Amino acid sequence: MSEGISQPDAPVEREGRAKGDLFAKFDDLIAMREGLLASGVEDPFNLVMEKVLSPTRAICNGRETILLGTYNYMGMTFDPDVIEAGKQALEEFGSGTTGSRVLNGTYQGHKECEDALKEFYGMDHAMVFSTGYQANLGIISTIAGKGDYVVLDIDSHASIYDGCAMGRAEIVPFRHNDIEALEKRLKRIPADAGVLVVLEGVYSMLGDVAPLKEMVRICKEAGAMVLVDEAHSMGFIGEKGRGVAEDQGVLDDVDFVIGTFSKSVGTVGGFCVSNHPDFEIMRLVCRPYVFTASLPPSVVATAATSIRKLMHGSNKRAHLWENSKRLHGGLKDLGFELGTETPQSAIVAVIMPDLAKGAQMWEALLKEGLYVNLARPPATPANMTLLRCSLCAEHSEEEVSTILGMFERAGKAVGIL
Numbered sequence: 459m460s461e462g463i464s465q466p467d468a469p470v471e472r473e474g475r476a477k478g479d480l481f482a483k484f485d486d487l488i489a490m491r492e493g494l495l496a497s498g499v500e501d502p503f504n505l506v507m508e509k510v511l512s513p514t515r516a517i518c519n520g521r522e523t524i525l526l527g528t529y530n531y532m533g534m535t536f537d538p539d540v541i542e543a544g545k546q547a548l549e550e551f552g553s554g555t556t557g558s559r560v561l562n563g564t565y566q567g568h569k570e571c572e573d574a575l576k577e578f579y580g581m582d583h584a585m586v587f588s589t590g591y592q593a594n595l596g597i598i599s600t601i602a603g604k605g606d607y608v609v610l611d612i613d614s615h616a617s618i619y620d621g622c623a624m625g626r627a628e629i630v631p632f633r634h635n636d637i638e639a640l641e642k643r644l645k646r647i648p649a650d651a652g653v654l655v656v657l658e659g660v661y662s663m664l665g666d667v668a669p670l671k672e673m674v675r676i677c678k679e680a681g682a683m684v685l686v687d688e689a690h691s692m693g694f695i696g697e698k699g700r701g702v703a704e705d706q707g708v709l710d711d712v713d714f715v716i717g718t719f720s721k722s723v724g725t726v727g728g729f730c731v732s733n734h735p736d737f738e739i740m741r742l743v744c745r746p747y748v749f750t751a752s753l754p755p756s757v758v759a760t761a762a763t764s765i766r767k768l769m770h771g772s773n774k775r776a777h778l779w780e781n782s783k784r785l786h787g788g789l790k791d792l793g794f795e796l797g798t799e800t801p802q803s804a805i806v807a808v809i810m811p812d813l814a815k816g817a818q819m820w821e822a823l824l825k826e827g828l829y830v831n832l833a834r835p836p837a838t839p840a841n842m843t844l845l846r847c848s849l850c851a852e853h854s855e856e857e858v859s860t861i862l863g864m865f866e867r868a869g870k871a872v873g874i875l
């Protein structure tokens with residue numbers, strides 16, 4: 459641990475805690491946070507965007523800042539057609555549905571959004587949820603119940619783990635992106651059991667891509683169903699932006715694709731698409747779909763418009779790849795340690811020596827006028843502290859050069875370079 463941040467070696471008990479205070483379980487985390495703030499750095503988990511100027515610029519602390527830590531990969535948040543669709547739906551259908559999809563909460567716009575998804579993926583069924591988190595929670599918990607098995611990559615997103623916990627299936631984790639480990643786990647599962655394998659296209663912490671081609675083949679040989687979460691690849695990876703499964707030629711063998719509107723689509727919401735002939739029954743049995751209000755009309759209108767535009771986004775996809783290669787190559791040349799050897803997605807993760815240095819570097823970059831995400835355990839693998847950079851198709855070549863200059867100055871200032 460670097461100077462200035464006191465990280466407790468042993469469990470800390472907060473002074474004055476009342477007996478039975480259920481918050482006692484957070485004492486270590488509270489001490490860590492207080493130690494971090496006592497070192498004088500700005501709270502990296504409490505930044506306010508005072509004004510958002512474009513997909514790549516915002517005012518933070520009164521200063522114009524380049525955004526390199528949003529999931530706005532395709533820059534759709536300020537697309538004029540998307541904004542217009544949202545305004546029109548707001549005027550024509552009001553601000554909210556005030557009901558569940560299975561009662562009064564299915565409007566024409568929800569159907570149009572599901573039609574856009576079916577067309578985007580070339581699949582028979584699409585189901586829109588209120589968030590991507592709920593899509594994983596709902597689909598996984600509903601199809602994999604007690605007595606079934608869910609085999610998943612150990613670095614899976616929290617919503618995947620929570621879906622498993624809610625469904626009470628047996629969880630069988632395997633080492634991150636390890637094809638042999640997946641195969642071994644599958645072989646140990648009783649032959650007559652129901653098995654769902656859950657994979658992600660791009661893993662969001664390091665920005666690395668899964669070897670879906672081999673993994674999906676192994677799953678199919680074992681008779682398992684496969685769900686792929688393409689949250690960080692939809693819109694960008696694959697010829698038509700359908701994700702890593704498309705890129706590696708296995709989309710037809712995937713049983714369920716999960717995605718979100720909160721990244722490339724540029725709004726909020728989640729979805730599952732599938733060719734399973736009985737998929738529509740999900741609408742009646744999936745609790746995180748049934749027992750919550752549906753998305754507001756303006757949101758589904760912006761999502762549908764954005765998804766349809768993403769179908770024709772090949773120029774933006776090509777530019778985003780250029781940005782990713784330029785940033786990855788530039789940071790590597792400067793001497794930073796990165797999460798992947800080569801650029802694999804729109805995420806470039808810079809590995810920090812520890813949380814203290816990570817927070818100092820994050821603050822130094824913010825002072826330069828650059829926002830990135832500071833990520834720390836438990837969200838990160840192997841206890842790493844990361845500065846996660848996520849690129850946007852709207853970042854210009856000059857902006858990427860400016861960003862590299864900022865990293866160089868900040869890295870020298872905090873003694874990482």
Ligand SMILES: Cc1ncc(COP(=O)(O)O)c(C=O)c1O
Pocket residue numbers: 589590591592594615617658662687689690718719720726727728
């Ligand atoms: C892999 C993955 N799945 C699901 C989600 C949840 O998406 P949402 O923000 O729509 O809830 C995320 C969000 O970061 C994610 O990274």
